[in-house]
Amino acid sequence: MAELVFWTIAALTIMSAAFVVLNNQLIYSAVALLFTLFGVAGLYIFLWADFIAGIQILVYVGGILVLVIFGIMLTNKIKSVRISHKSMQQGVGGVVSFWFFIFLFIALTKAPWAISDAIEPIGTVRGIGVLLLTDYLLPFEIISLLLLGALIGAAVLSRGES
Amino acid sequence: MTVDYIFDFLTSLLDGLIGSDYLLLLAMLIPCLAIFGFITVYALVVIYAELKVSSFIQDKVGPMGQGVGLHAGKWGLLQPVADALKLLLKEDIIPSSADKPLFILAPFMIFIGAFISFVAIPFGDSIIVADLNIGLFYILGVGSIAVLSLILAGWASNNKWSLYGGMRSAAQIVSYEIPAGLSLIVVIMLAGTLNMQDIITYQAGGLFSWIIFDNPFMPVAFVVYFISAIAETNRTPFDLPESESELVAGFATEYSGMRYAFFFLSEYANMFVVSAVAAAGFLGGWHSPIVGIMDSSAWGVFWMISKTGFLIFVMIWLRWTLPRLRVDQLMNVCWKVFLPLALINIFGVAIWTVVFNS
Numbered sequence: 001m002a003e004l005v006f007w008t009i010a011a012l013t014i015m016s017a018a019f020v021v022l023n024n025q026l027i028y029s030a031v032a033l034l035f036t037l038f039g040v041a042g043l044y045i046f047l048w049a050d051f052i053a054g055i056q057i058l059v060y061v062g063g064i065l066v067l068v069i070f071g072i073m074l075t076n077k078i079k080s081v082r083i084s085h086k087s088m089q090q091g092v093g094g095v096v097s098f099w100f101f102i103f104l105f106i107a108l109t110k111a112p113w114a115i116s117d118a119i120e121p122i123g124t125v126r127g128i129g130v131l132l133l134t135d136y137l138l139p140f141e142i143i144s145l146l147l148l149g150a151l152i153g154a155a156v157l158s159r160g161e162s
Numbered sequence: 163m164t165v166d167y168i169f170d171f172l173t174s175l176l177d178g179l180i181g182s183d184y185l186l187l188l189a190m191l192i193p194c195l196a197i198f199g200f201i202t203v204y205a206l207v208v209i210y211a212e213l214k215v216s217s218f219i220q221d222k223v224g225p226m227g228q229g230v231g232l233h234a235g236k237w238g239l240l241q242p243v244a245d246a247l248k249l250l251l252k253e254d255i256i257p258s259s260a261d262k263p264l265f266i267l268a269p270f271m272i273f274i275g276a277f278i279s280f281v282a283i284p285f286g287d288s289i290i291v292a293d294l295n296i297g298l299f300y301i302l303g304v305g306s307i308a309v310l311s312l313i314l315a316g317w318a319s320n321n322k323w324s325l326y327g328g329m330r331s332a333a334q335i336v337s338y339e340i341p342a343g344l345s346l347i348v349v350i351m352l353a354g355t356l357n358m359q360d361i362i363t364y365q366a367g368g369l370f371s372w373i374i375f376d377n378p379f380m381p382v383a384f385v386v387y388f389i390s391a392i393a394e395t396n397r398t399p400f401d402l403p404e405s406e407s408e409l410v411a412g413f414a415t416e417y418s419g420m421r422y423a424f425f426f427l428s429e430y431a432n433m434f435v436v437s438a439v440a441a442a443g444f445l446g447g448w449h450s451p452i453v454g455i456m457d458s459s460a461w462g463v464f465w466m467i468s469k470t471g472f473l474i475f476v477m478i479w480l481r482w483t484l485p486r487l488r489v490d491q492l493m494n495v496c497w498k499v500f501l502p503l504a505l506i507n508i509f510g511v512a513i514w515t516v517v518f519n520s
Binding site for chain 2: 001027034051054057063065066069072073074125
């Protein structure tokens, strides 16, 4: 049962991701991205990372995807723009992709994955919170500062000349 | 009544007859059907309430059944049924210039968003579909599907009024999510958990144990959350996305029949969700206001539904009392009033907790 659900979610993620890349209408790609993001959230839940799954939906679906679609909507005559996915260097690209796939495949199969036999944690929120405010306080604050900088930068840029 | 509980019950009842995988599937399907039934019945009730309350506020009688022949029952009780039937029987029109796949997808998406929020809403001390560890967070997260489907509906209609409506709803919901989320953070700080049942358990012990009376900052947080929640559900005075005097019907202009009904249903379902979150987070959830009186599990359902129902009534009341805001006023209120208030609340509650509660 769990396996069936896992494969369904994995198939949904991969198929919608492929649709995002291969479709040549931007708005459909953005909508397909919604399903990819939900699929990834589902995979997080399979890894018992409930909080990360929640963040994934809240930030990526509620924030970033809305901004992407907002941007697409405000673009004039977006439907007439054809985004080609056919590159000029198909031969070279194919060779590089093939070897990269081989490389990744070997890496994935040969890597000594650390498989924990610990029982599944009941809730990760407390642990993440404690770690963020103790061991990882500095990185956490630096990311906040970076985001604040981006926010102020966006505000300055959008004001224009005055 | 979690899924686990139903699964155990089904296993004890039908053990050996069908495989446990099918039983688990059945145990998940039953709450889904229950939620669907609940939303439908609730929508009929709240549509009737909206008609009647609005009529009383405007000094009318509202739907009434009088005389003989075809009429809407006693006190117009059948009016919502007639409305629902009308929507069901109307012709389903898809404009020829609309973006067909997205036009069809949008109403389903918004309904799914509202529907899956109900999974984490506690109706009683053991009546919740899934007692998620991140319950409150989950409800906030899946609530963001609504804004996406509103923009898609606006865009796919290929109509300038719809597009304006979709853009306004996106700007409005994304903005008001921030003060709403920050106000709920205060609740999380006090209860120390994201789990809906634990937040409610924290408020055990009568009226003055409710989070809204926990400290002087909480009533402010409640008001900020509630008003932001009204803005998120696109209700007057925040109904700019569908303001009929400016935008025909905003994002819903091109929708008719069943598809329009889905938007309608989702708006009412979302009203229930945000009111239930306010009731669980601030007003003690399924706890009785007085310890020991009407305080059993069965009464818990009564308290939860009546607290939520009261908040929905307040929403209807505000809708028919206040005029619509302008766009600039809407944004000013959000960013210059609610956001600072919510941030001050977080600091205030943190200091209060350290000084008085430790």
